[in-house]
Every structure is written in structure tokens, then in C-alpha cells.
Amino acid sequence: MVGRRGPMSSGWPGKFRGCGYRMTVPRQAIIEVLQKTKKHLSAEDIYMEVHKIFPQVGLTTVYRTLELLTDMGMIYKFDFREGRARYEMVEGLKKEHHHHLVCTKCKRVINYTEFIDEEIDFLKRAEKELSKKYNFEINDHIIQFYGLCDKCRVSK
Amino acid sequence: MVGRRGPMSSGWPGKFRGCGYRMTVPRQAIIEVLQKTKKHLSAEDIYMEVHKIFPQVGLTTVYRTLELLTDMGMIYKFDFREGRARYEMVEGLKKEHHHHLVCTKCKRVINYTEFIDEEIDFLKRAEKELSKKYNFEINDHIIQFYGLCDKCRVSK
DNA sequence: TCTCTTATTGAAAATGATTCCCATTATCAA
DNA sequence: TTGATAATGGGAATCATTTTCAATAAGAGA
Structure with missing residues (x-):
């Protein structure tokens, strides 16, 4: 491993410039936060982390960057019916790919990976x-199920 | 057609009472508005119509009823990334069933019915x-594609 | 490396959909 | 008909997201 450029020399700045955008400190930071987590983060979460x-770095910039990344198809934007959006890095339609079961009462989100192969096939x-x-x-898609989780069914 | 009870004697009131809810004038009106249209209406749209x-009838009641109907699985709630939700009657997983292509720029929504059979099969x-x-x-699901429509691609 | 163009930023104010509060009203089982 | 209580509505409150605009910084070209 001589002459390495580091595992994160990545293609982000290139992708940005290729689209006519500039790579800036806030954007780098926001992308890094998203890359380092497996959670579904809200704009506020990301803001606090950055x-x-x-x-x-201001909250406004976080929102602007998230919109940009969503439009570029590099992150997913989710609506879990909490009144705020959540974001997640697109890891490619390969491993780690999952969809969601959302409890409309307690807002719990279960990631599931069953059927993913079928789904991907279908989606493609x-x-x-x-x-x-x-x-x-097309640069984004959603498949999501809404309902009540086991706990909320009981207490209904 | 003697002894008819009218085409709309329907099962709505029964469904409501069965869940322990009451059938009221505002609820009737809201359901009717949703049944009479093929559009995706916002809470405000429905409010104005009612x-x-x-x-x-107040806007608050419209919101409350829409939440109730959504939780009962009788209407779909959509997020077309306009900053407001839109609603549509569930017509059963049969005819008329469609999904959406959403332009994230001009917010145009295209209903498509291709693959619906496959989708329904998969969804079930x-x-x-x-x-x-x-x-x-589970009482609701979303399949949706986001992207840029033909017009917005050009003017990008 | 320096310059200039202009994309980007941040703070504060504005926006706007949705929810909360609570006194009043209406539904419907008995 | 009546009573318990679910439902309502108006206005205020919330709160995520956008807008505004002057200041700043990225990066292509000299």
C-alpha cells in the first residue's frame, strides 16, 4: 500500500465540480456526517453534528446542501410522518440497501432487507x-410501509 | 331497482362506528369530497371544497379527519415534496390503482399504471x-419515484 | 501566486403547514 | 329523551423550512 491517496480521496469534489458546483468546507462536513452514520438523520441532527x-456553519447551509445532494441523487430524503424530513446516504443499489416500516404512532422506523433483491430488480x-x-x-425513489408496530397495536 | 337505498348508503358509517368513532357531518362531507375527485387534494383544497x-366546518377538523382516515387505512397520504401533504381515496388494490412520478422542480405529478400488476403482486x-x-x-404504503420531468430537464 | 467573477454562506426574519387549547356542541347507546 | 363523551372550531402556538441580502470564499485564468 505505497503511494496511497487515502481511502477517502473519493470522487465527491469531482462530482460537484462536474455539475458546476464548488466543494466547500460546510459541504464536506455535511457529507462526512452522513457517511459516518447508519442512522436516518434530520437536518437539525446534521446541523448539530457539523x-x-x-x-x-449555519442551519440554512445544511438545508441548502441537503437539497442539493437530494437533487443530485446522492442522498435519500425520507418522510416518516414526523413533520420533518430525514436523510440517508445512497450506498448504491447493492448491499446495505433497505426500505422502511414506519409506525405512524410512535414514529419508530424498522429497516428491512427482505425482498430487497426482488425490489431492486423491480425498481431497476x-x-x-x-x-x-x-x-x-429519475434520481430517487421511495418504497415504504406505514402502520402500527407491535407495541402501539396493543396500546391502541 | 325497487327498494333501493341509494348508491351511497355505503358502509362508511358502519366502518366508523365499528372502530368506536362517530359519523358526523364534517366527516361525511370530507369523505364525499375525496370520493368525487381523482385529484390529489391537500388539506386546504378539501377545506375549501367542504x-x-x-x-x-373548520380547517382543524379537516386535518383531524384526514389523520383519522389515514390511520384507518382508508385514504393515502402523499408527500410530493411541496411542503404539504396530499390525500387520495384508497380504491382498493384493483383498478384505478396507480403510483407516482414526482418532478422535484416543478412539483408536477404523473400517475402511472405500468407495472401495477407486478407491483401489487409484490406489495401483497x-x-x-x-x-x-x-x-x-400495515395499513398504507408508498411507492414513488422522484426526478426531473422533461420540461425541467431542459431548463436545468 | 494573485485577481476577479460569482457561487456560497450565515444571521435574522418570514413563511406556512400543521397542531394545540378549550369552551361549546352533537352523536348515539340506553 | 337523556347523559356520557366524542367531536368541533376559532384562534393562538409550534416549528420545520425558506427567503433575504450583505459579506465571504472557491477556483479558473492570468
Whole structure:
């Protein structure tokens, strides 16, 4: 492992510049926070995390960056019906990919990976056909089930 | 067609009472508005529509009823990333069933019905297995694609 | 390395959908 | 018909997200 460039020389700055955007300190920090967690973070969560390292970064910038990343198709934006959005890094349609079971009462979110192969298969075909037919540039998708978790069913 | 009870004698009041809820004028009106349209209505849309007939019905009640109906699994609640939710009657997993392609720029929503049979097949199996495995009572699901429509791609 | 263009930023104010509060009213089982 | 209580509505409160705008910083080109 000589001449290494570090595991994180990554392609982010390139991707950004390729789209005509600039790579900045706040953006780096936000991407890193998202990369380091497996949780579904809210804008506020991310803001607080970034704030530990770069206290000057503002919440507005976090929102703006999240919108940018979502539009670029690099993060997923989720609506778990809590009144706030949550975000997660796109890890590619490969391993780690999961979907959600959302409890509409306690807001608990269960990640599930069953059927993922089937789902991916289905999604790929759907995306291909739909984007062609409707001339749509698809860069994000949601599959989600809403209901009541075991605990909330009982106390209903 | 003698002795008819009218096409709308329906089972709504029964469903409500069966769940321990009461059938009221505002609830009737809200359900009717949702049944009469094929559009995706926002709470405000529904409020204005109901208001034409029953001006005394308040926006708060509309929100409360929509939450109730969503929890009962009788309407779908959608997030088209406009900053407001939209609702649609569940017509059963049969005809008329569709999913959405959402333009994240102009907020245009395209209903598509391709793959619906496949989707329903997949969804049914998934719901069955997942609800068993995680002891979840599933009463709603979302499949949605986000991206840029033809017009917004050009002007990007 | 320095400069200039302009994308980006941050603070504070604004926005706007949704929820909360609570006194009043209406539903419906008995 | 009546009583227990579910449901209502108006307005205030909440709170996530956006907007505004002057100041700052990225990075292409000299």
C-alpha cells in the first residue's frame, strides 16, 4: 500500500465540480456526517453534528446542501410522518440497501432487507421503462410501509 | 331497482362506528369530497371544497379527519415534496390503482399504471411477510419515484 | 501566486403547514 | 329523551423550512 491517496480521496469534489458546483468546507462536513452514520438523520441532527467541528456553519447551509445532494441523487430524503424530513446516504443499489416500516404512532422506523433483491430488480426495470416513457430523469425513489408496530397495536 | 337505498348508503358509517368513532357531518362531507375527485387534494383544497357546502366546518377538523382516515387505512397520504401533504381515496388494490412520478422542480405529478400488476403482486407478498415477521399492522404504503420531468430537464 | 467573477454562506426574519387549547356542541347507546 | 363523551372550531402556538441580502470564499485564468 505505497503511494496511497487515502481511502477517502473519493470522487465527491469531482462530482460537484462536474455539475458546476464548488466543494466547500460546510459541504464536506455535511457529507462526512452522513457517511459516518447508519442512522436516518434530520437536518437539525446534521446541523448539530457539523456544529461540533465547525461551529460557524449555519442551519440554512445544511438545508441548502441537503437539497442539493437530494437533487443530485446522492442522498435519500425520507418522510416518516414526523413533520420533518430525514436523510440517508445512497450506498448504491447493492448491499446495505433497505426500505422502511414506519409506525405512524410512535414514529419508530424498522429497516428491512427482505425482498430487497426482488425490489431492486423491480425498481431497476420500472425506472428504466418509466424514465423512457415519460422522459423523466429519475434520481430517487421511495418504497415504504406505514402502520402500527407491535407495541402501539396493543396500546391502541 | 325497487327498494333501493341509494348508491351511497355505503358502509362508511358502519366502518366508523365499528372502530368506536362517530359519523358526523364534517366527516361525511370530507369523505364525499375525496370520493368525487381523482385529484390529489391537500388539506386546504378539501377545506375549501367542504366549505362551499358547509361553511361552518373548520380547517382543524379537516386535518383531524384526514389523520383519522389515514390511520384507518382508508385514504393515502402523499408527500410530493411541496411542503404539504396530499390525500387520495384508497380504491382498493384493483383498478384505478396507480403510483407516482414526482418532478422535484416543478412539483408536477404523473400517475402511472405500468407495472401495477407486478407491483401489487409484490406489495401483497411483502405486506404479508413483513407484517408477520415484524408483528406490524400495515395499513398504507408508498411507492414513488422522484426526478426531473422533461420540461425541467431542459431548463436545468 | 494573485485577481476577479460569482457561487456560497450565515444571521435574522418570514413563511406556512400543521397542531394545540378549550369552551361549546352533537352523536348515539340506553 | 337523556347523559356520557366524542367531536368541533376559532384562534393562538409550534416549528420545520425558506427567503433575504450583505459579506465571504472557491477556483479558473492570468
